[in-house]
Amino acid sequence: xxxxxxxxxxxxxxFTRRRFYLAAIYGFWGLIGAxxxxxxxxxxxxxxxxxxxxxxxxxxxxxxxxxxxxxxxVFRRNRVDGWKVISEKSSAWVVKTGExxxxxxxxxxxxxxxxxHWDDLKKGFLCPCHASVFSPDGRVVSxxxxxxxxxxxxxxxxxxxxxxxxxxxxxxxE
Amino acid sequence: MKExxxxxxxxxxxxxGIETAVRNFLYEDxxxxxxxxxxxxxxxxxxxxxxxxxxILLAFNYAPTPGDAYNSLRYILTELTGGRLIRGLHHWxxxxxxxxxALHMIQVFLYGAYKKxxxxxxxxxxxxxxxxxxxxxxxxxxxxxxxxxWGTVVTTQIxxxxxxxxxxxxxxLGGEGAVGNVTFVRFYALHVLLLPPITxxxxxxxxxxxxxxxxxxxxxxxxxxxxxxxxxxxFKDTAAIFAxxxxxxxxxxxxxxPLERLADxxxxxxxxxxxxxxxxxxxxxxxFQGPLEIVGTVILPAVAILALxxxxxxxxxxxxxxxxxxxxxxxxxxxxxxxxxxxxxxxATTPKPAVPEVDYSYPTDWIELSPAELAGIGYFRQEKCMxxxxxxxxxxxxxxxxxxxxxxxxxxxxxxxxxxRPAAMVPGSIMPxxxxxxxxxxxxxxxxxxxxxxxxxxxLAAPEFxxxxxxxxxxxxxxxxxxxxxxxxxxxxxxxxLRRRRTRSWIERHFVDPQRMSPGTIMPAYKFGPxxxxxxxxxxxxxxx
Numbered sequence: 001x002x003x004x005x006x007x008x009x010x011x012x013x014x015f016t017r018r019r020f021y022l023a024a025i026y027g028f029w030g031l032i033g034a035x036x037x038x039x040x041x042x043x044x045x046x047x048x049x050x051x052x053x054x055x056x057x058x059x060x061x062x063x064x065x066x067x068x069x070x071x072x073x074v075f076r077r078n079r080v081d082g083w084k085v086i087s088e089k090s091s092a093w094v095v096k097t098g099e100x101x102x103x104x105x106x107x108x109x110x111x112x113x114x115x116x117h118w119d120d121l122k123k124g125f126l127c128p129c130h131a132s133v134f135s136p137d138g139r140v141v142s143x144x145x146x147x148x149x150x151x152x153x154x155x156x157x158x159x160x161x162x163x164x165x166x167x168x169x170x171x172x173x174e
Numbered sequence: 175m176k177e178x179x180x181x182x183x184x185x186x187x188x189x190x191g192i193e194t195a196v197r198n199f200l201y202e203d204x205x206x207x208x209x210x211x212x213x214x215x216x217x218x219x220x221x222x223x224x225x226x227x228x229x230i231l232l233a234f235n236y237a238p239t240p241g242d243a244y245n246s247l248r249y250i251l252t253e254l255t256g257g258r259l260i261r262g263l264h265h266w267x268x269x270x271x272x273x274x275x276a277l278h279m280i281q282v283f284l285y286g287a288y289k290k291x292x293x294x295x296x297x298x299x300x301x302x303x304x305x306x307x308x309x310x311x312x313x314x315x316x317x318x319x320x321x322x323x324w325g326t327v328v329t330t331q332i333x334x335x336x337x338x339x340x341x342x343x344x345x346x347l348g349g350e351g352a353v354g355n356v357t358f359v360r361f362y363a364l365h366v367l368l369l370p371p372i373t374x375x376x377x378x379x380x381x382x383x384x385x386x387x388x389x390x391x392x393x394x395x396x397x398x399x400x401x402x403x404x405x406x407x408x409f410k411d412t413a414a415i416f417a418x419x420x421x422x423x424x425x426x427x428x429x430x431x432p433l434e435r436l437a438d439x440x441x442x443x444x445x446x447x448x449x450x451x452x453x454x455x456x457x458x459x460x461x462f463q464g465p466l467e468i469v470g471t472v473i474l475p476a477v478a479i480l481a482l483x484x485x486x487x488x489x490x491x492x493x494x495x496x497x498x499x500x501x502x503x504x505x506x507x508x509x510x511x512x513x514x515x516x517x518x519x520x521x522a523t524t525p526k527p528a529v530p531e532v533d534y535s536y537p538t539d540w541i542e543l544s545p546a547e548l549a550g551i552g553y554f555r556q557e558k559c560m561x562x563x564x565x566x567x568x569x570x571x572x573x574x575x576x577x578x579x580x581x582x583x584x585x586x587x588x589x590x591x592x593x594x595r596p597a598a599m600v601p602g603s604i605m606p607x608x609x610x611x612x613x614x615x616x617x618x619x620x621x622x623x624x625x626x627x628x629x630x631x632x633x634l635a636a637p638e639f640x641x642x643x644x645x646x647x648x649x650x651x652x653x654x655x656x657x658x659x660x661x662x663x664x665x666x667x668x669x670x671x672l673r674r675r676r677t678r679s680w681i682e683r684h685f686v687d688p689q690r691m692s693p694g695t696i697m698p699a700y701k702f703g704p705x706x707x708x709x710x711x712x713x714x715x716x717x718x719x
């Protein structure tokens with residue numbers, strides 16, 4: 001039967017109708033794909049709306065900090081973790097640089113996030129993972145770390161040390 | 175370029191056979207009578223895929239335990255961009271799937287398309303209908319709000335009453351009588367782990383059987399030349415799918431899916447109702463009481479399922495045209511009438527909830543405010559502050575400064591002086607003085623002190639009853655004896671979680687005549703107008719725990 005149909009003049013209109021069908025099929029599926037795909041990407045990729053500004057946390061007493069080797073302070077802080085605010089243990093390496101001057105470093109190596117420690121012999125912060133070494137002012141001395149140690153915003157109030165947001169140090173500090 | 179693509183396609187086809195398979199699928203022979211009435215099956219498959227897709231997306235941010243489910247869903251709805259849309263698609267997609275599955279079955283039934291040799295196709299279809307309902311039943315619990323919790327309590331109690339099997343069913347669903355951790359995770363496991371592979375398998379089987387027997391022709395069709403599925407019928411299927419998707423998308427955007435309070439087993443004021451497609455079963459239980467209850471819970475549903483299963487074996491006559499299938503039409507009309515009647519009756523007899531539901535699918539920061547701060551929102555609206563001031567992203571006029579901007583924040587005292595004599599505090603200000611008493615102005619100032627860019631929208635979303643109720647609360651100085659959200663003096667009982675202790679009518683009568691309701695109380699009587707009474711009592715009943 002197809003050979004009979006193929007010879008009829010209908011073929012021409014059939015061809016344009018076929019093109020219309022194809023265009024509509026691709027068009028409809030394209031629209032559906034976009035209407036589902038775009039919100040999905042936005043939903044997965046955009047960060048959640050912020051709920052709270054950064055809180056200042058009391059990390060320790062100023063008097064207990066002496067000049068000398070850096071000291072690790074452990075404190076509790078609240079952190080927004082998805083749908084919860086959790087209270088968790090956190091720490092900072094604190095260096096007293098002057099009578100009323102304190103520098104507080106985030107406790108993770110800037111290379112791959114391992115916890116580093118103060119090495120008294122080397123007089124520097126030593127990362128156990130890939131042997132990055134940081135000087136007491138946070139600069140990279142050796143190893144693969146790409147940037148100086150991150151620093152907390154610091155405030156001194158009534159003899160207490162308050163820590164704010166943790167910030168990346170893009171340029172080596174002088 | 176074109177030649178290269180063709181070579182690549184050929185290479186791929188020789189190794190995988192994919193092109194041949196697609197070609198075989200698309201160039202299926204279908205009866206000449208095929209057309210728009212046969213698109214529903216494709217729409218169902220599409221809706222199932224949308225459910226799978228949106229379900230997976232939800233699972234990326236949803237924590238399936240009673241402790242976290244509700245809060246993680248709120249997080250999806252209020253903090254993630256697009257979360258509300260994804261949940262809307264999943265919610266309305268479920269309802270839509272039930273509708274289209276029913277339409278698909280009705281079409282097959284009226285056309286007699288289940289007749290020999292297509293009985294197995296029909297049976298698999300019945301199984302898929304039951305699976306669709308099972309998704310609805312198990313998914314209903316997952317938001318873990320009051321609606322979910324109480325709806326599921328009723329469902330599990332019904333199952334526990336099934337003779338002989340009841341206790342086992344009940345244990346299988348995680349606990350005799352109590353809906354809790356175990357029930358929740360089992361419903362979740364059914365909903366996302368067990369049902370989807372079964373559904374996928376049965377859909378594949380269903381489609382295989384449809385292909386094996388071919389699309390059912392109508393009588394008289396056998397002699398006409400058959401046509402190809404592609405492209406005409408594929409176009410019709412696609413157009414129907416697009417229409418269904420457009421309706422679904424508009425519903426997901428425009429119709430809110432509320433989230434109620436966190437599931438509360440001690441809430442004695444809650445009116446549990448199942449989702450709309452189960453309402454007829456729910457309503458039926460009103461007619462069968464005592465020893466007859468089993469008729470409504472087990473016997474009638476079982477008979478209905480059995481009837482569906484037996485349809486192709488009872489109706490074995492020769493295929494007839496749709497218009498001549500009077501018996502089938504009558505059976506269908508009767509079933510539809512019964513279903514609709516029961517559903518309407520259930521809707522009509524659902525009592526209005528005593529406490530209006532706060533919609534927790536939006537941020538509800540206003541609920542934590544003190545009465546004075548909330549009253550401030552009321553005065554803020556009365557004085558139409560937003561006709562000149564933008565507040566965060568809200569408000570179109572930019573005549574005055576943005577009130578959500580915390581960097582130029584002044585003290586409450588400064589603000590009150592400014593409200594009274596605007597130009598005296600800000601030279602050149604064109605703001606008109608606000609004609610309110612000092613205590614009223616101080617509520618306005620305390621609200622403005624709470625305001626910032628992140629909470630502006632959530633605070634201004636405070637419902638009318640809350641702002642107006644708080645104005646009354648503040649005006650009558652209730653805080654001199656009562657504590658709300660930590661503010662006030664604790665001489666009388668604290669008012670948070672009042673809805674657990676008192677009913678609406680008790681509170682209303684207590685305002686009118688405190689001595690009669692609680693003898694010895696020092697609370698004076700208050701004469702509120704009906705609107706005022708509505709506002710203050712509703713406000714008190716929605717105070718958080």
